[in-house]
Amino acid sequence: MKPGLPLLWRKTxxxxxxxxxxxxxxxxxxxxxxxxxxxxRRKGKVAPYTFSGRGKIYSYTVxxxxxxxxxxxxxxxxxxxxxxEGAYITGQVVDVNPESVQIGxxxxxxxxxxxxxxxxxxxxxxxxxRPILK
Amino acid sequence: MRxxxxxxxxxxKFGELWDVSLRDLVVQAGxxxxxxxxxxxxxxxxxxxxxxxxxxxxGQEHVAALIADAMGLNPIPATRVEGACAxxxxxxxxxxxxxxxxxxxxxxxxxxxxxxxxxTAEAVTALGGxxxxxxxxxxxxxxxxxxxxxxxxxxxxxxTTEEMMAAAAAKNHHNATFNKYAQFKEKITIEDVxxxxxxxxxxxxxxxxxxxxxxxxxxxxxxxxxxxHTDNYVEIVASAQASDTxxxxxxxxxxxxxxxxxxxxxxxxxxxxxxxDIDVAExxxxxxxxxxxxxxxxxxxxxxxxxxxxxxGETALNGRIPINTSGGLKACGHPVGATGIKQIVEITWxxxxxxxxxxxxxxxxxxxxxxxxxxxxxxxxxxxxxx
Numbered sequence: 001m002k003p004g005l006p007l008l009w010r011k012t013x014x015x016x017x018x019x020x021x022x023x024x025x026x027x028x029x030x031x032x033x034x035x036x037x038x039x040x041r042r043k044g045k046v047a048p049y050t051f052s053g054r055g056k057i058y059s060y061t062v063x064x065x066x067x068x069x070x071x072x073x074x075x076x077x078x079x080x081x082x083x084x085e086g087a088y089i090t091g092q093v094v095d096v097n098p099e100s101v102q103i104g105x106x107x108x109x110x111x112x113x114x115x116x117x118x119x120x121x122x123x124x125x126x127x128x129x130r131p132i133l134k
Numbered sequence: 135m136r137x138x139x140x141x142x143x144x145x146x147k148f149g150e151l152w153d154v155s156l157r158d159l160v161v162q163a164g165x166x167x168x169x170x171x172x173x174x175x176x177x178x179x180x181x182x183x184x185x186x187x188x189x190x191x192x193g194q195e196h197v198a199a200l201i202a203d204a205m206g207l208n209p210i211p212a213t214r215v216e217g218a219c220a221x222x223x224x225x226x227x228x229x230x231x232x233x234x235x236x237x238x239x240x241x242x243x244x245x246x247x248x249x250x251x252x253x254t255a256e257a258v259t260a261l262g263g264x265x266x267x268x269x270x271x272x273x274x275x276x277x278x279x280x281x282x283x284x285x286x287x288x289x290x291x292x293x294t295t296e297e298m299m300a301a302a303a304a305k306n307h308h309n310a311t312f313n314k315y316a317q318f319k320e321k322i323t324i325e326d327v328x329x330x331x332x333x334x335x336x337x338x339x340x341x342x343x344x345x346x347x348x349x350x351x352x353x354x355x356x357x358x359x360x361x362x363h364t365d366n367y368v369e370i371v372a373s374a375q376a377s378d379t380x381x382x383x384x385x386x387x388x389x390x391x392x393x394x395x396x397x398x399x400x401x402x403x404x405x406x407x408x409x410x411d412i413d414v415a416e417x418x419x420x421x422x423x424x425x426x427x428x429x430x431x432x433x434x435x436x437x438x439x440x441x442x443x444x445x446x447g448e449t450a451l452n453g454r455i456p457i458n459t460s461g462g463l464k465a466c467g468h469p470v471g472a473t474g475i476k477q478i479v480e481i482t483w484x485x486x487x488x489x490x491x492x493x494x495x496x497x498x499x500x501x502x503x504x505x506x507x508x509x510x511x512x513x514x515x516x517x518x519x520x521x
Contacts, residue, residue, distance in 0.1 A: 012268075032269060059388060061282035062335040063274060067259040070274045078279050078334075080383045088383040091273050103290060114272060126272065 015126045018109055020087065022049035029085040053109030054132065055083040062098045069115045077101050081129055095130040106132045135234040137357035139367040140517065142171020143479040148348035148467035149317040156192055156248040157204045159349035163472075164205040164244060167351035172364060175205070178353070179238040181212040184225030184245035185471035190260035191252045197471075201244050218264035219420060221245060222350065222474025223504030223513035229354050230373050230515075239356050245476070246349035247469035257345050261470070264507030266381035278342055278421065280382055280508040282334040285423035287388040289336065291438070296336050298441030299422035300327035303340050303464050305450050306419060310461025312491030317346050317467030327422075341422040346467030350475035352482070365520075368485045371407075371499075372516035374400035380510045389438075391509035394431035398503070401514040402433075405499070409433035412455065412516070413497040414484045416477035418505040419462040425449075428503050429457060432514075451492055459484060459492045474504035478515065485519040 013019045020031030024045045028037060031051060037044025060079035063070075070076075077093040079101070093107060107129040114124040144166025146159045154162075168175050183198035194200065202212035217224040222245030229243035249257055262271045265280060288294045304324050310316035322340060330340040360367040376396035379385055385392065402408060409432060417432065419425035426440035434455050435443045443449060449457035460466040460480040463473055481500035483489045502515045 059283040059286045061279050061286065061337075062332070063276055063279050064331075064335075065254065065258065065276065065278065065333050066274065067262055067271070067276055068255045071255060073274065076274060078273065078275055078283070080283055080388070090270050090275060090381065090383045103286070114274075124272070128273075 016111065018051040018053050018127060020049055020051060021046045029083070029087040031083065031087045031089055051083050051085055051087070055081040055107060055129070057093065057101065057103055057105045057107060058082045058088060059103065060093065060101050069117050079129065081107060092128045093130065094128045108132050136236055138230050138233045138370045139355055139357045139360035140352050140370065140478065140482050141355045141360050141364055141367045142167045142169070142173065142353035143351070143482045144170055145315055145350040145472070145476055145479050146348050147315055148346050148469060150250045151347040152250065154347065156188065156194055156246060157200060159248060159347060160201050160244060160246050161204050163349040163351040164201070164242070167242070167353050171353040173240070173353065175207060177240045178207055178210060178242050179240050180210055180232055181207060181242045181244065182215055182225040182228040182232070183212060184215050184221035184223070184243070184474060185247055186216060186218050186221045187260040187263060187470065188247065190263070191257065192248050197246065201246070207242070217511040217513075218506035219418065219470045220474055220504045220506030220511045220513050221471040222476070223502065223515070224375070224474065224511070226352060226475055226478055226515065227373050227375060227513055230370055233354055233356050239359050241354050242351060243354065243475060244349065244351040245472040245474055247471040248347050249345045249469060250347050254345070269381050269383070276334060277508070278334040278337050281421040281423055282337045283382060284388045284427065284508070285336055285421070288423060288426065291389055292441070294426060294438070294441035296328060297324055298445045299341055299426065300324040301445045302419060302422040302425045303327045305444065306458050306462040306464040309451060309459050309492055310465035313461050313466055316461045316465055317344060318461070318465045337421055337423070343420045343463035343468035346469040348467055348469035348472045348476070350472045350479050352475055352478050366486060368482050368517045368519055370515060371518045372401035372404035372514070374398070374404065375511070375513045376400070378510050380507070382508050390427055391431055391505065391512060393509050393512035394428060394503060394505065394514070397512045397514040398432045401501070401516050405516045405518070407499060407516070412499050412501045414456050414459060414481065414494040415501040415503065416460060416462070416480050417457055417503040418473070419458055419464050420468060420505070422464070424505065425457065425462065432501065432503060451494070456494050459489060459494060474502070474513065477502035477504060478517070481517050485517055
């Protein structure tokens with residue numbers, strides 16, 4: 001059980017709202033945010049950007065042997081999502097039968113509990129993804 | 135830079151060694167290596183020790199000093215090197231630099247991990263530390279999970295099949311039956327792998343390297359001194375290393391390890407040879423898909439053809455380029471910090487003609503490929519038998 005949550009986590013806005021950055025010089029999106037554009041370097045002009053949260057599954061797996069604090073969730077789907085802006089991010093896909101997940105499937109971000117490390121401990125929240133309801 | 139040689143190697147038994155401590159593992163490997171080098175121990179001037187997660191796994195940090203202490207080498211300088219699963223390879227590379235630079239003439243590189251005292255969940259968490267804590271692991275990623283994400287793309291982009299991956303595991307188990315130090319001596323079939331329990335789809339438990347206790351040690355010497363000291367040395371003709379993004383999702387491609395490609399290219403350049411010149415290689419098969427990507431990244435097979443080549447037996451002991459004659463991480467075992475040095479031990483035995491039932495005939499050049507995490511570190515060495 002962790003004694004406290006590092007302040008940095010609470011201040012990491014990207015974890016709750018998919019806020020990253022966009023380079024206005026070359027149009028590249030970054031999540032997590034990068035303060036320097038890797039392509040434009042000093043010529044880059046980087047500004048905060050809130051992602052739409054919509055994207056497609058680029059690759060996925062079904063985790064059946066979990067690390068500590070995640071055993072309760074197995075089997076769960078872990079995926080790399082290509083956000084519609086072009087950036088890639090790792091997250092779980094929920095509200096879905098793990099056997100029916102497909103590459104290219106359209107998903108959207110949802111705000112969920114990531115884990116709790118103890119019945120009386122801290123609860124960590126963050127983004128996950130779910131299939132877009134049509 | 136001065137030329138450097140390996141003059142002695144040794145390793146402990148690899149396996150679930152509940153009655154052997156971290157300290158005892160190092161002593162077993164160290165005593166073998168120093169004896170093999172025909173040294174007393176007092177000639178050794180410095181030590182580099184590789185371990186990844188000894189603090190998490192057995193509560194022991196400060197492992198390089200422990201190795202020097204346990205091997206009776208005090209007061210020589212002893213430095214720990216950490217690069218996740220590439221810690222051993224990096225320790226070896228640092229020992230190489232210590233001699234190449236002219237600072238020392240005789241240096242030891244050791245690697246160790248004591249893993250089976252931890253529960254599976256503890257070990258999964260500790261190994262996960264090689265990935266990106268905030269952007270992968272927090273979301274429930276595991277190491278098999280990250281390699282599964284790569285495997286899935288390799289299957290989609292190149293038609294690689296679960297059967298091709300399974301063939302790598304079956305081949306490595308076969309090789310390990312000839313290695314008395316290996317963790318597993320049981321032959322397995324492709325069918326056994328396909329039927330084994332799923333861990334992170336499409337990877338199954340027999341696609342994964344095991345949790346292992348073990349240590350390996352190499353003794354290095356500058357080439358001029360080595361030539362006077364023994365006829366039984368092998369020359370280090372290349373030492374190269376590269377890095378990549380910690381998180382998989384930041385990479386341009388999931389079907390290759392760019393760090394491995396960059397390190398391999400640099401290594402071939404240093405040695406003045408091409409992939410076709412390599413006679414035997416130990417590659418980092420932490421998962422079967424990793425071996426398939428490795429033999430492509432190292433230039434032994436064209437991109438996307440590694441799976442079929444493995445299924446066709448081209449990487450078997452009697453194949454075109456024997457891969458992982460020791461049994462690899464899969465069957466010889468994967469005590470994380472020791473693996474990079476164990477690869478050097480196996481290639482040294484191959485080049486000296488001491489690899490018993492798994493000996494590759496007339497091997498002249500041998501290569502080691504040691505990867506940290508999901509590919510954020512890769513270190514490649516090429517060793518050569520003296521003419």
